[in-house]
Amino acid sequence: MAYTLETDENHRLDLRDYIDHVKSAVDVRSEDSIVDSADALRALSNNATVLVDLVNEGLRDVAEFQSGNPYGAQSLTLARGDRWLIRANIWMPQARNAQARENEDVLHSYELPHDHDFSFLTVGHMGSGYETSIWEYEPEQVKGYPGEPVDMRFLEHTSLGPGKVMFYRASRDIHVQHYPSEISVSLNLMVVNPETRQPNQFLFDMEKGTIRSYLNGSEEYGPLLVCALAGHVGDDRTVDLLGKVAERDARPQLRFRAVEALAQLSDGDPRSVFEKALADPHPYVHSRVVERLAAP
Template sequence: MAITLQSDRTDTIELDEYVDYVTRHVDPTDTDQVLASAPMLKALANNRSFLVDKFNRELQDWDTFQSSNGYSSQTLTLGSGNKFFIRANMWAPPTNPGEVWDWESKLFAYAKAHDHNFSFITVGYLGSGYGTSIHEYDPESIRGEVGEHVDLRFLEDTSLPQGKMMFYRASRDIHSQTPPEEFSISLNFMCVSREVSTREQYWFDLEQSIITGRVQNPGSTRVMFCHLAKHIGDGRTVNLLESIASGHAFPQVRVSAYDALAALESGHRARIWTRALTDSSDLVAIHARRELAQLEVAG
């Protein structure tokens, strides 16, 4: 389950010290090493000036401020290394009702249950912190279809006030966050790698215990490109789609590639979807069976 971590460290370290430590001593793919590094993150969180120092240094050149930040506007990137990333997330309480709060709610993903495809340690840095309801599931038990039932197990309702640390497991812990009572900041040590980046992340409906969608990831744009290829592609496009259908890491992208192939090579749809039946992902195979069944009905 998601783990609340304890540390009695009261000393402080600087950001570059923390980055150097995890670079030298922590393998982000080794859970034991990640957990053992938690006191160092606590020491960084004890430093009440490092974040504003980092912010001010970068703000001196507005044109390049957070230029490498690929996250939403609630996030400040702090550092990175081989298979890890460090960031600060901001959490705002409700402001005004209506359109403003609708936009903020979407930005912070409040009340939208989701998992993460990476493990991470988070610590409250400022404020009372968001509230969160945590559930767990077995990623091996699902196909990843929207509307699919998921066996969820409730773990706890908790929050992330200043100084509290928690460890979330990749593709296992689901949390639904609620706004803090005051502006809050959390620090995250994220364990990222090529393997992690190819896992799907999902949105969940906790009341119905179903998957409601996929969180946008690097594969999302590839799905869009496959949709585009379906409508404007030519013979050269077919060869490229063949490669994507057989080798892309994301099952949803492979489904979209097969779909585009079937549209561009309409005379060979049965062959294309029969080939898709052999895909290693149940998601792709199920989609293929549906397409073949529709072809059979159509005669």
């Protein structure tokens, strides 16, 4: 299950010392090693100047502040290394305006049951923190396509208050984040282990007990975009390259996007492209191809 890690660590670490600790002591391939580093993340959170230092540094060159951050306005990147990322997440209370609330739900993933394709250790740093409901599922039992039934087990309803450390497992823990009562900040150590991650993140329909849709990670946007663009501007070389993506890429959503692009580039015979793609073994690709073939 998602772990709540008890720590009464009262020492303080500055960001540089914490980065050194991650580099020297945390094995991102080992769940135990990540969990064992809870005291160090709590020590970083005990340092009240972490965000102030980041903001002050950013204001010295505000045009470039977080320019390489792929995670949007909610997250601030503090440091990154090989298969790990340290970031601060800002959680805003519910806005009064309905349109603003809708935007915030998407930006912060509020009220959206989802998993992650990375594991992460997190600590409440500032404010009362968000509340969250947590379930778990067995990724080995999931093929991964919208509408697929998933056996989900409810674990707990809890909150990420100041100093509380939690560990979420990649492609296993599902959680719903609820609005905090005040602006809050959490600090995360994100780790990526290719041996345990699913090729996609999912949104879930808890009432139906199914996968609702894919939740594209930031690393997916580029590949999906380039395939979509290829269908509009590609040439003969593009067809060959798209064919390799459609046949070999590990991500079913990207394979289907490549098939769509190939159909756009076909010489008036897109149906044959989709018929060939029926051989794809993944239910997501197969179901989407069947939809395209059934369309008038």
